[in-house]
Amino acid sequence: MKQLTIFKSLVKDSFDVITKGSKKYHLWMAFLTFIMLIGMYCYSIQIKHGLAVTGMTDRVSWGLYISNFTFLVGVAAAAVILVMPTYVLKDIDFKQAVLIGEGLAVAALIMCLAFVIADMGGPSVLWHMIPGIGVFNFPNSMLTWDVIVLNGYLFLNITIPFYILFRHYQGKESKASVYVPGALLSVFWAVGIHLVTAFLYQGLQARPFWNNALLGPRFLASAFAAGPALIILVLAVIRTYSDFKIEDKTIKKIALVVTIAAQINIIMLVSELFKEFYAPTHHSESAYYLFFGLDGKTALLPWIWTSISMNVLATVLLSFHRFRNNFKILYFSCFILFIAIWIEKGFGLIVPGFIPGPYGKIAEYTPTGIEIGVTFGIWALGAFIFTIIARTAINIELGKLRYKK
Numbered sequence: 001m002k003q004l005t006i007f008k009s010l011v012k013d014s015f016d017v018i019t020k021g022s023k024k025y026h027l028w029m030a031f032l033t034f035i036m037l038i039g040m041y042c043y044s045i046q047i048k049h050g051l052a053v054t055g056m057t058d059r060v061s062w063g064l065y066i067s068n069f070t071f072l073v074g075v076a077a078a079a080v081i082l083v084m085p086t087y088v089l090k091d092i093d094f095k096q097a098v099l100i101g102e103g104l105a106v107a108a109l110i111m112c113l114a115f116v117i118a119d120m121g122g123p124s125v126l127w128h129m130i131p132g133i134g135v136f137n138f139p140n141s142m143l144t145w146d147v148i149v150l151n152g153y154l155f156l157n158i159t160i161p162f163y164i165l166f167r168h169y170q171g172k173e174s175k176a177s178v179y180v181p182g183a184l185l186s187v188f189w190a191v192g193i194h195l196v197t198a199f200l201y202q203g204l205q206a207r208p209f210w211n212n213a214l215l216g217p218r219f220l221a222s223a224f225a226a227g228p229a230l231i232i233l234v235l236a237v238i239r240t241y242s243d244f245k246i247e248d249k250t251i252k253k254i255a256l257v258v259t260i261a262a263q264i265n266i267i268m269l270v271s272e273l274f275k276e277f278y279a280p281t282h283h284s285e286s287a288y289y290l291f292f293g294l295d296g297k298t299a300l301l302p303w304i305w306t307s308i309s310m311n312v313l314a315t316v317l318l319s320f321h322r323f324r325n326n327f328k329i330l331y332f333s334c335f336i337l338f339i340a341i342w343i344e345k346g347f348g349l350i351v352p353g354f355i356p357g358p359y360g361k362i363a364e365y366t367p368t369g370i371e372i373g374v375t376f377g378i379w380a381l382g383a384f385i386f387t388i389i390a391r392t393a394i395n396i397e398l399g400k401l402r403y404k405k
Contacts, residue, residue: 006166006169006170006403007166009403009404010166010169010403013169013401013403014388014392014401017391017392017395017401018387018388018391018392021391024241028387029384029387032380032381032383032384032387033380033384035376035377035379035380036377036380036381036384037377038373038376038377039373039374039375039376039377039378039380039381040377041373042369042370042371042372042373042374042377043118043373043374043377045370046118046121046122046370046374047121047122050121051121053368053370054367054368054370054371055365055366055367055368055371056365057363057365059354059355059357059361059363059365060351060354060355060363060364060365061354062119062350062351062353062354063350063351063365063367063371064346064367064371064372064375065115065116065118065119065371065374065375066115066119066350067345067346067347067349067350067351068111068115068346068375068378068379069112069115069116069119070197070345070346070349070350071226071341071342071345071346072108072109072111072112072115072382073108073112073150073193073194073197073223074194074219074220074222074223074226074227074341074345075104075105075108075223075226075227075230076104076105076108076109076112076153076157076190076193076227077105077153077190077191077193077194077220077223077224077227078101078104078105078190078223078224078226078227078228078230078231079101079102079104079105079157079186079190079227080186080187080190080191081101081224081227081228081231081254081257082094082097082098082101082102082231082254083098083101083102083183083186083187083190084183084187086098087160087176087179087180087183087184094250094253094254096244096245096246096247096250097231097235097246097250097254099161099164099165099393099397100231100234100235100238100390100393101231102157102160102161103161103386103389103390103393104227104230104231104234104386105153105157106154106157106158106161106385106386106389107382107383107385107386107389108382109150109153109154109157110154110381110382110385111378111379111381111382112150113150113154114378114381115375115378118374118378142196142199142200142203143200145196145199145200146193146196146197146200149189149192149193149196150193152189153186153189153190153192153193156182156185156186156189157186159182160179160182160183160186161393163178163179164179165392165393165396165397168396168397169396169401169402169403170402170403171402171403191220194216194219194220194223195216195219195220197219198215198216198219199216201215201349201353202215202216204353206358207353207354208283208286209283209286209287209352209353210349210353211283212272212275214268214271214272217268218265218268218269218272219345221261221264221265221268222261222265222341222344222345223261224257224258224261225258225261225262225265225337225341226337226338226341226342226345228254228255228257228258228261229258229333229334229335229337229338230334230338231254232251232254232255232258232330232331232334233331233334233335233338234386234390235250235251235254236251236327236331238390238394242394243398244394244397244398248327251327251330252324252325255318255324255330255334256324258318258334258337259315259318259319259324262311262314262315262318262337263315263319265311265315265341266311266312266315269308269311273287273291276288285356286352286353286355286356287352289352289355289356289362290304290348290352291304291305294355294356294362295362297355297362297364299364299365299366300347300348300351300352303343303347303348304343304344304347304348306340306343307339307340307341307343307344307348308340308344310336310337310339310340311337311340311341311344313333313336314333314334314336314337314340315337317329317332317333318330318333318337351365
């Protein structure tokens with residue numbers, strides 16, 4: 001009963017914290033709310049008229065929604081980069097950033113689920129994925145495994161930070177015996193969510209573009225590059241606009257992780273390009289369409305070559321110690337690397353898998369304004385949720401938010 005009283009007090013105090021702030025904070029939250037309202041309006045049109053209002057067709061049935069879903073799974077998995085050193089290896093430098101990273105994972109996972117709902121057409125069809133009611137098809141369906149691992153990882157990333165913050169809110173230290181087992185499980189679970197997502201594509205025999213043994217490892221490499229890159233940018237904003245102290249050495253350690261992951265990602269890209277173009281077969285047509293175009297169809301060319309250029313530039317800049325330790329260059333490199341991998345794991349991965357179709361027909365895909373509106377709305381939702389989580393967590397960690405008996 002006492003814990004329930006404390007929880008109610010935490011909710012009340014958190015509400016006070018997230019509804020008060022500077023003018024910049026209120027403008028930021030108002031902007032996100034406005035974008036979410038636009039997204040809701042676009043989604044209402046989609047619910048009314050169906051997926052026909054999107055650019056997806058029976059030829060290209062996965063587009064902007066699944067592209068963002070795939071990318072955000074990697075962003076969510078990147079929290080393990082901070083969890084492992086902090087909770088298991090007791091690295092004090094990562095301790096400042098770990099709760100921020102886990103908050104980012106929660107926001108990313110909620111966005112993942114929102115993009116899946118949007119791609120399914122609406123929430124009314126979700127009952128198909130409920131065990132015992134819908135056609136769950138466990139354990140044969142990789143989609144079922146994906147639902148399980150994503151929700152399991154979301155549960156771990158909510159409960160572990162909540163326990164730690166709840167103890168700190170009471171002025172008590174968290175017990176390692178309680179949260180370390182969950183932290184260890186989340187490390188393996190983070191790898192699992194990305195591998196299962198990769199297996200979801202690899203298991204589709206009719207799509208040779210995805211039948212690549214490197215798909216799973218490359219998913220992980222790109223995730224551990226883009227996710228920590230976003231964490232660095234978020235930490236830069238937090239230490240600029242709040243009293244929460246983020247040491248330079250914390251950001252430099254995360255930057256080293258980004259650098260190594262980005263280098264591995266480039267190596268795997270070169271390996272894939274060699275496989276596709278050194279001894280091409282008819283299964284290489286999707287890659288040819290993506291990188292060079294087919295039959296005059298070149299919609300993805302500007303996207304993929306922009307992505308590769310930004311990816312290479314960011315990796316080169318990060319690889320030099322002098323540039324990586326210059327925070328202005330570091331933030332720029334992380335930003336363009338994040339955008340590059342978003343393109344690569346979105347349009348560069350999902351759409352070419354459908355082009356050309358099984359009968360050789362090339363039907364290009366272009367997202368509509370409705371899709372773009374819904375997408376921006378979901379990203380704004382994620383940013384809104386993360387802002388609330390981060391603001392509450394920071395105030396608890398700074399000691400400004402404490403339970404008053």
